[in-house]
Amino acid sequence: MPTTTRKRTESESDAVLAPGGSILRNRVTQVQPEKVLQFDRLGNPVLIPRKQLPSRPELREQMVAKGFALTPGGYRPSSLVQRIEQGQALHLGPITGDGTGEPRIVELTTNNVIKKIAQPSLQPSELPALGSGWITYAYWNNGTGHPISDFKTTWRVPPPPESKQNQTIFLFNGIQNYGANFGILQPVLQWGPSAAGGGQYWAVASWYVTSNGYAFHSPLVPVNPGDTLIGAMKMTGRSGQLFNYSCLFEGLNPTQLQVFGIAELLWCNETLEAYSIESFSDYPAAYNTPLRDINLLTGNGTPSVNWTPIDAVTDCGQHTIIVNNSSVNGEVDLYYRFKEILNDTAINAPGAVEFGNRLVVAWAGTDPEHHLNIIQSPEEDVWFDKLTLNDTSPAGATLCVFHNRLYLAWSGSGNQQLNVMSSANGIYWEQKVVLNETSVGRPALTVYRDQLVLGWVGSDLQRHLNVLFSGDGVNWHSKRTLGEEGIDAPALAAFNDRLFIAWTGTNHERNLNIMSSSDQGESWQNKVILPETSVAGPSLFVYSNQLYLSWSGTDINHSLNTILTNDGVHFTDKVTLWDSSDYTPILSTCYDGDMGVVWTGRDAFHHLNLMTL
Structure with a gap:
C-alpha cells in the first residue's frame, strides 16, 4: 500500500475496504448505469448523466435544435457567438457590480464601438461547463505572482481521421482566468464543423470563450496536414486588475484575436477536446500529437513549470505524457490511443x-x-x-x-x-x-x-x-x-x-x-x-x-x-x-x-x- 503524510481528520471507523485497500467512506461513490465518471479541469471526479456525455453524436443534434453552436469551450448559444474581424478587438468593458462585463467589438484604430453584445439570458446551470468536451490534457497554474506575458506552443497538423463522420476535434494551448464570467483564450486547431465554420479539413482560429455563454473567434483559416503551427498568446497591456491579450497562430495574421479588459489569465493548458466521437478511427490517424517548444514567460523571467496530466476520457487509451517541464522548450504529448x-x-x-x-x-x-x-x-x-x-x-x-x-x-x-x-x-x-x-x-x-x-x-x-x-x-x-x-x-x-x-x-x-x-x-x-x-x-x-x-x-x-x-x-x-x-x-x-x-x-x-x- 502506498503511504501518505496527509493528516487524517476522520476516525478509523470511517474507513471501508475497497479493491485498492482501505479508503474513507466519504470518498466512495456508487456510479449508477445512467451516469458516467469524468474529471474536471483540476482532476476532480465528477458524475454526469450519460445522456450529456459530450462525445455522443446525438448531442450535437440536440444542442443545435436548442439554438446552440459548438465552440472549443463547449456548446454556446448561437446568438452569443461572435466573429472578430481583422482590425477589430473584443472589449469586455468595465467590471460591473455583479462582476460581469459589457462585451463589445471595437475598431482598433479609432476605438469606436462596432457592436455591443447582449447579456446572456440563460442561467449558468443551462450551459455546458468550460472543458466539458476535454478528452486528455495537462495544466499548470501560474502561482508566481507575476502575470504570464507570453505562452507559445509548436505542433504539426496531424493526418486527418481515418473515419470522416461528423466529429469535431480541437487541439490547442490555452490560458484561463478565474472569477465571475471566467473565460479561456486559445489558439485552436480544428477538424470538423464548429460555430466558426469548418468541415472535413483542418483549420485554425483564435477563440475566447466565457463561462456565461459568450464565444468570440477570429476568422477560420484552412491548414494542411504536416504544417507547423505556433500558437501564441501575449499580454499586451494592463490597467489595474484588467488585462489585455493577443492570441494568434504566428504567420497566419487573420487568426489574430485581441481581447481587452479581462481578468488575469493564469491557468495554462495543453488540450485535446473532441465531440461526436464514436470510435478510435474518428481521431487523427496518428498515435499522438506532440506539443513542443512550449515557452512560458512571466514578466521578463521564465517560471518553474510542473505540468499535471489529466486523462478525462480513456475509452480508446487516450492519455497525456509530460515529456519536458521546461518553460523554454517544454513538451506535452497528447495521445489519441494506446500503443x-x-x-x-x-x-x-x-x-x-x-x-x-x-x-x-x-x-x-x-x-x-x-x-x-x-x-x-x-x-x-x-x-x-x-x-x-x-x-x-x-x-x-x-x-x-x-x-x-x-x-x-x-x-x-x-x-x-x-x-x-x-x-x-x-x-x-x-x-x-x-x-x-x-x-x-x-x-x-x-x-x-x-x-x-x-x-x-x-x-x-x-x-x-x-x-x-x-x-x-x-x-x-x-x-x-x-x-x-x-x-x-x-x-x-x-x-x-x-x-x-x-x-x-x-x-x-x-x-x-x-x-x-x-x-x-x-x-x-x-x-x-x-x-x-x-x-x-x-x-x-x-x-x-x-x-x-x-x-x-x-x-x-x-x-x-x-x-x-x-x-x-x-x-x-x-x-x-x-x-x-x-x-x-x-x-x-x-x-x-x-x-x-x-x-x-x-x-x-x-x-x-x-x-x-
Missing part, C-alpha cells in the same frame, strides 16, 4: 489471445533458431512471465483458448510439421502433439461447436487450404482439404453458428477471400472475393457481435487494415491504419475488453507492437 512497442522482436506474425484476464502474446524470435516465446500482460505497459520454449519455427505461432486451456500451434522448423500443445497457465506446457501434416506457413486456431479447429495452407504444390478438428486438443480427426489455394496462413473464426475461413489468394493481385461452413467443414458456402489485397494471410476476430477481418495491404507502406461484417458476406467500415507490417496483424481483446491489434513492425529489428482500437 506500445515491445522490446521483443519477431519473425513473421505473432499470436495473441485474452486468457485469464491477461493478454497473451506468442511469437517466433529473431534469434538464429527462431525459438518460440510467450509473454503475458494484465494491463497496459505491464508484461511478465516471459517464456522461451525449446521449440522453434520460422513461421510464427498461433494462440487460442479451449476448455479453459491455452493452446499454441506452429509449423516446425525444417520439416514444416504442425505442432499443438496446451497450458493451464501459459507457463507450464504439456500434451504436445506433432501432427503428420505440413504447412508452408503459420496455422490458424479457433473453437467451433465445442471443437478445436486447426487450419493451414498445405505444403503441396497447389497450397490447398486444410482444416482439422479435435474435441480434446490431443486427438485430431475429420481432416478436410478444400479446393481453395492460399499463401502464407489462413484465418479461422466461429460467427453466427458458422465456421469461417479467410485467406489470401494465389492470384497475382493476392485478393482476400472468405467463406463459411455449417457442417464441420464438409461443405462451404457464401464465398466472397474481396477487392482488398494483402501481402500476407489475413486474421479473423469476433467482437461486439461483428466479424472483423484484418490484413497488411499491398500498398507501398503495407498498411494495416480492418473491415467488418454483420453476416459474413457484406463488408463495411474499412479502416486503414498508418502502421504497417509485412505479416498478418492479429486482433484480440485486451485491457478492459477493448479490441486491440498486435503485429510485427517493419522497423529494422521487427519489434512487436500493440495498439488498442
Whole structure:
C-alpha cells in the first residue's frame, strides 16, 4: 500500500475496504448505469448523466435544435457567438457590480464601438461547463505572482481521421482566468464543423470563450496536414486588475484575436477536446500529437513549470505524457490511443489471445533458431512471465483458448510439421502433439461447436487450404482439404453458428477471400472475393457481435487494415491504419475488453507492437 503524510481528520471507523485497500467512506461513490465518471479541469471526479456525455453524436443534434453552436469551450448559444474581424478587438468593458462585463467589438484604430453584445439570458446551470468536451490534457497554474506575458506552443497538423463522420476535434494551448464570467483564450486547431465554420479539413482560429455563454473567434483559416503551427498568446497591456491579450497562430495574421479588459489569465493548458466521437478511427490517424517548444514567460523571467496530466476520457487509451517541464522548450504529448512497442522482436506474425484476464502474446524470435516465446500482460505497459520454449519455427505461432486451456500451434522448423500443445497457465506446457501434416506457413486456431479447429495452407504444390478438428486438443480427426489455394496462413473464426475461413489468394493481385461452413467443414458456402489485397494471410476476430477481418495491404507502406461484417458476406467500415507490417496483424481483446491489434513492425529489428482500437 502506498503511504501518505496527509493528516487524517476522520476516525478509523470511517474507513471501508475497497479493491485498492482501505479508503474513507466519504470518498466512495456508487456510479449508477445512467451516469458516467469524468474529471474536471483540476482532476476532480465528477458524475454526469450519460445522456450529456459530450462525445455522443446525438448531442450535437440536440444542442443545435436548442439554438446552440459548438465552440472549443463547449456548446454556446448561437446568438452569443461572435466573429472578430481583422482590425477589430473584443472589449469586455468595465467590471460591473455583479462582476460581469459589457462585451463589445471595437475598431482598433479609432476605438469606436462596432457592436455591443447582449447579456446572456440563460442561467449558468443551462450551459455546458468550460472543458466539458476535454478528452486528455495537462495544466499548470501560474502561482508566481507575476502575470504570464507570453505562452507559445509548436505542433504539426496531424493526418486527418481515418473515419470522416461528423466529429469535431480541437487541439490547442490555452490560458484561463478565474472569477465571475471566467473565460479561456486559445489558439485552436480544428477538424470538423464548429460555430466558426469548418468541415472535413483542418483549420485554425483564435477563440475566447466565457463561462456565461459568450464565444468570440477570429476568422477560420484552412491548414494542411504536416504544417507547423505556433500558437501564441501575449499580454499586451494592463490597467489595474484588467488585462489585455493577443492570441494568434504566428504567420497566419487573420487568426489574430485581441481581447481587452479581462481578468488575469493564469491557468495554462495543453488540450485535446473532441465531440461526436464514436470510435478510435474518428481521431487523427496518428498515435499522438506532440506539443513542443512550449515557452512560458512571466514578466521578463521564465517560471518553474510542473505540468499535471489529466486523462478525462480513456475509452480508446487516450492519455497525456509530460515529456519536458521546461518553460523554454517544454513538451506535452497528447495521445489519441494506446500503443506500445515491445522490446521483443519477431519473425513473421505473432499470436495473441485474452486468457485469464491477461493478454497473451506468442511469437517466433529473431534469434538464429527462431525459438518460440510467450509473454503475458494484465494491463497496459505491464508484461511478465516471459517464456522461451525449446521449440522453434520460422513461421510464427498461433494462440487460442479451449476448455479453459491455452493452446499454441506452429509449423516446425525444417520439416514444416504442425505442432499443438496446451497450458493451464501459459507457463507450464504439456500434451504436445506433432501432427503428420505440413504447412508452408503459420496455422490458424479457433473453437467451433465445442471443437478445436486447426487450419493451414498445405505444403503441396497447389497450397490447398486444410482444416482439422479435435474435441480434446490431443486427438485430431475429420481432416478436410478444400479446393481453395492460399499463401502464407489462413484465418479461422466461429460467427453466427458458422465456421469461417479467410485467406489470401494465389492470384497475382493476392485478393482476400472468405467463406463459411455449417457442417464441420464438409461443405462451404457464401464465398466472397474481396477487392482488398494483402501481402500476407489475413486474421479473423469476433467482437461486439461483428466479424472483423484484418490484413497488411499491398500498398507501398503495407498498411494495416480492418473491415467488418454483420453476416459474413457484406463488408463495411474499412479502416486503414498508418502502421504497417509485412505479416498478418492479429486482433484480440485486451485491457478492459477493448479490441486491440498486435503485429510485427517493419522497423529494422521487427519489434512487436500493440495498439488498442
